[in-house]
Every structure is written in structure tokens, then in C-alpha cells.
Amino acid sequence: xxxxxxxxxxxxAAKKLFAEGTADVVVGFREGSRPNSSRPYFARNEADxxxxxxxxxxxxxxxxxLPALFEKPARPKEGYKPxxxxxxxxxxxxxxxxxxxxxHQVACENVVIIAMPCEGMVSLSxxxxxxxxxxxxxxxxxxxxxxxxxxxxxxxxxxKADYARxxxxxxxxxxxxxxxxxxxxxxxxxxxxxxxxxxxxxxxVCFADQRRPAWLSPANGLSxxxxxxxxxxxxxxxxxxxxxACVNACPMGIDLRLFTQKLAxxxxxxFGSAPGVSDDKVPPLYTFSQDDSEAFITDPEEK
Amino acid sequence: xxxxTLTKPSQTYEPTIVAFLCNWCSYAGADLAGxxxxxxxxxxxxxxxxxxGRVDPLYIIKALQEGADGVLVSGCHPGDCHYISGNLVARxxxxxxxxxxxxxxxxxxxxxxxxxxxxxxxxxxALIERVVADVKKLGPRTIAMKKRAAMQIA
Numbered sequence: 001x002x003x004x005x006x007x008x009x010x011x012x013a014a015k016k017l018f019a020e021g022t023a024d025v026v027v028g029f030r031e032g033s034r035p036n037s038s039r040p041y042f043a044r045n046e047a048d049x050x051x052x053x054x055x056x057x058x059x060x061x062x063x064x065x066l067p068a069l070f071e072k073p074a075r076p077k078e079g080y081k082p083x084x085x086x087x088x089x090x091x092x093x094x095x096x097x098x099x100x101x102x103x104h105q106v107a108c109e110n111v112v113i114i115a116m117p118c119e120g121m122v123s124l125s126x127x128x129x130x131x132x133x134x135x136x137x138x139x140x141x142x143x144x145x146x147x148x149x150x151x152x153x154x155x156x157x158x159x160k161a162d163y164a165r166x167x168x169x170x171x172x173x174x175x176x177x178x179x180x181x182x183x184x185x186x187x188x189x190x191x192x193x194x195x196x197x198x199x200x201x202x203x204x205v206c207f208a209d210q211r212r213p214a215w216l217s218p219a220n221g222l223s224x225x226x227x228x229x230x231x232x233x234x235x236x237x238x239x240x241x242x243x244x245a246c247v248n249a250c251p252m253g254i255d256l257r258l259f260t261q262k263l264a265x266x267x268x269x270x271f272g273s274a275p276g277v278s279d280d281k282v283p284p285l286y287t288f289s290q291d292d293s294e295a296f297i298t299d300p301e302e303k
Numbered sequence: 304x305x306x307x308t309l310t311k312p313s314q315t316y317e318p319t320i321v322a323f324l325c326n327w328c329s330y331a332g333a334d335l336a337g338x339x340x341x342x343x344x345x346x347x348x349x350x351x352x353x354x355x356g357r358v359d360p361l362y363i364i365k366a367l368q369e370g371a372d373g374v375l376v377s378g379c380h381p382g383d384c385h386y387i388s389g390n391l392v393a394r395x396x397x398x399x400x401x402x403x404x405x406x407x408x409x410x411x412x413x414x415x416x417x418x419x420x421x422x423x424x425x426x427x428x429a430l431i432e433r434v435v436a437d438v439k440k441l442g443p444r445t446i447a448m449k450k451r452a453a454m455q456i457a
Contacts, residue, residue, distance in 0.1 A: 174405075174408045174409070175408065177406070178407060180408075215361060227365065230403075231360065234364075234400060237399045237403070270402075285399070287395075288395055296411075298430065301426060301429060
């Protein structure tokens with residue numbers, strides 16, 4: 001079985017956390033309800049840790065569960081303390097956790113990151129064949145940096161961030177780009193799975209669900225759906241770690257990555273920021289530099 | 304908001320521009336253009352905001368969705384923001400937003416950003432001339448707009 005040594009060490013590390021009383025919950029993966037799938041699992045004691053698996057189906061981004069786990073109850077009991085949570089993290093999970101720490105959604109001292117040697121996960125191609133997921137093929141950070149515990153093993157080599165697909169799309173004429181975007185988004189059924197799967201989407205009331213003012217209808221009109229995706233994706237600007245949790249969650253197979261990658265490419269090109277990889281202390285759009293480019297500004301007095 | 308569509312072949316296309324102007328600089332600059340009787344195209348609908356940094360990308364996208372042919376955001380010059388750094392944070396946001404909208408296929412001339420100070424009435428007028436000319440050249444949009452069942456407001 002692939003990666004069984006890492007799996008053994010992972011289970012041992014998780015059990016040790018419970019034995020030492022260092023963690024209240026360990027988040028990882030267990031066998032899925034369908035063949036050839038794995039699903040997230042919350043172990044709450046040593047015995048639960050036996051259910052953990054580590055294989056090529058462990059695709060989900062586990063950091064998505066953290067903001068809810070750390071949410072302070074509305075009426076905290078006397079002596080409430082945030083839980084101590086350990087996460088069995090791939091590189092992308094770790095990047096997301098570090099991003100959440102930066103945004104103060106997760107208490108750094110209450111999280112234990114168990115870094116796994118990720119060799120890349122698989123997804124099903126259009127013909128039903130298993131292939132390396134696109135996000136994994138292009139992953140720049142297969143193993144979390146600065147983790148608390150590291151499970152030894154061979155991870156895949158980090159790819160170079162060249163964003164070739166973004167550049168190819170940018171070469172197309174405007175009308176064609178819009179047509180492709182509209183075509184992809186027209187598949188959307190507004191199930192909000194992309195939002196639920198994304199670790200960065202932790203707003204208590206999403207802008208799309210807001211009433212007074214009601215920016216968008218929850219119904220599936222194309223115009224509102226396009227606006228929903230434009231805004232939701234832009235909310236990831238400078239924050240997206242390109243884990244493709246949104247792409248994997250989408251039941252309609254929308255190629256969200258084609259658009260979200262542009263944001264990641266820009267964050268790197270304009271501000272040198274790759275969340276969870278570069279060492280910025282705050283997300284790039286939370287701050288500014290005196291030298292930020294003004295190339296896009298319209299100067300009416302310029303000839 | 305008036306929909307700008309051709310109703311008769313003889314009518315020229317007049318774009319609708321929504322302009323978010325910061326209260327302390329650009330809005331005052333626009334006001335100065337007005338009291339100085341400077342002539343500039345009447346295609347602009349102004350929305351006053353306290354600071355250019357207050358402009359959420361959501362508003363720009365909604366304006367486009369609701370029928371605006373172009374959107375302008377104007378604030379204080381960097382270094383002169385009434386709230387010290389609002390426009391500086393906005394500068395990064397707008398740079399990424401403009402790139403993203405262009406990437407999706409919305410022509411860059413449709414969404415423009417500028418700095419106009421309270422004393423620059425002439426600059427404001429020139430800015431509107433420039434933005435209206437740019438958007439007019441592009442013609443009416445084909446981007447999905449909200450379908451309005453109600454009759455057009457004249």
C-alpha cells in the first residue's frame with residue numbers, strides 16, 4: 001500500500017498527542033464512504049486515531065474546518081479556553097493554516113501542525129481515469145514549512161510557479177476570454193460548495209447571503225451568478241493558496257482554477273507574496289508600500 | 304439608472320459612467336469644476352464615499368452588472384489621504400482588481416482609477432472627458448446585465 005510507512009508514523013504521532021494531553025482534536029483523513037476515496041475525520045482520543053489513513057485520495061483542505069473550531073461561543077462558559085487542535089497537514093493545508101494565523105482566525109499556540117510528506121493527490125479525469133490533480137502537479141510547497149511535527153518520508157519535488165496557463169489565457173482577445181468565463185460560470189448551480197470548501201471563506205455572513213442590502217439573489221440567474229464568482233474569487237486576492245479545494249468541491253466541474261490562478265500569479269508578481277510560502281507578516285492587501293506601482297492609474301493630464 | 308441602449312439609429316451611443324469619488328479630495332474637486340462653470344460630459348453618476356479605500360470591489364462589479372458602461376474611482380493623491388493611508392491600501396486592491404477584471408475579458412478602459420485633489424477642478428473635468436471618450440469608443444457592453452422586467456425609466 002502506498003505510503004504505509006508515513007501512515008504508521010502519522011498514526012503514532014497523533015496517538016502520542018493524546019497520550020501527552022497536547023491536543024483535544026486531531027484532524028486528518030479516514031477511509032471514504034465510496035471506494036477509492038478518503039474523507040476528513042476528527043479524532044478525539046487515542047482509539048479514534050486507528051481510523052486515520054494517508055493515501056492519494058486525501059485531497060480535501062483540512063484547514064477549512066479550523067475557523068469554525070476556533071470560533072468563540074456566543075456565551076462562553078466560565079474559564080473557556082480555545083481548543084488545542086492538531087492537523088495532519090499536506091503542504092496546501094499548512095499554507096492555509098499559516099494564512100489563517102496571519103488573519104487572526106486561528107490561535108497559533110493552539111494549533112499543532114503535523115507535516116506530511118505529500119506526493120500529490122489524484123483526481124478523476126474526464127474519462128474517469130485517475131491522474132495527478134492539477135493543483136498537485138503545479139504545487140510549489142508539498143511539505144509545510146515551519147511545522148511542529150514532521151513525519152519523515154519522500155515528498156514530491158516542488159514545481160516552479162510559472163503560471164503558464166494564466167499567460168496563455170491572457171493572450172486571448174477580450175471577447176473570447178469573457179465567453180470562456182461566462183461558459184464556465186453558466187454551469188454553476190449556486191450550491192456554495194466552493195465557499196464551504198475554501199479555508200479562506202470564513203465570514204459569518206457571506207456577502208452573497210447578505211440582506212439589506214441584498215447584493216445578490218440566491219437564485220441561479222446568470223448575471224448574479226457571474227457577479228458572485230467575480231467577487232468571491234476576488235476576495236481571495238493575496239490569500240489564495242491554489243489548493244483547488246473549490247475545484248474539487250464543485251459538483252459541476254467548473255474550471256475555477258483558470259481564474260483563481262490569476263490572483264495568485266498577481267500576488268506574486270506585484271507584491272512578492274505567496275501565502276504560506278513567502279514570509280509576509282500580513283496579507284498583501286492589508287498593507288501598502290510607498291513604492292506600489294501606479295501604472296494602472298489614469299492621469300488625465302498625461303498626453 | 305438609465306440604460307444606455309440605442310433606441311433609434313440616429314441617436315449616438317452615450318455611455319453611463321458611475322464614479323466613486325472620495326469626499327475630501329475628488330468630490331470637492333468635482334464640486335470646484337462645477338462652481339467654476341467648467342464644461343464636461345454629463346455621462347457621470349457620482350457616488351460620494353468617505354475615502355477611495357472605502358470602495359469595495361463588490362460595488363464596482365455591481366455597478367457593471369447593473370448597467371454601468373464604465374466605472375471610475377477617484378481619490379486623494381497618495382500621501383494626501385484624509386485618513387492617512389486609505390488610498391494607499393486601495394492602490395494595491397485596485398491594481399489587482401483591474402488586472403483581474405481585464406483577465407476575465409472586461410476591457411481595461413471600462414474600469415479606471417485616478418487621483419484628483421480638491422483644488423484640481425480642471426483635472427477632474429479632463430478626467431471625465433478622458434473616461435467618457437475611452438468608454439464611448441468601446442461601444443455598448445455585451446457583459447451579462449441584470450434583466451429588468453420593468454419599463455425603462457426615461
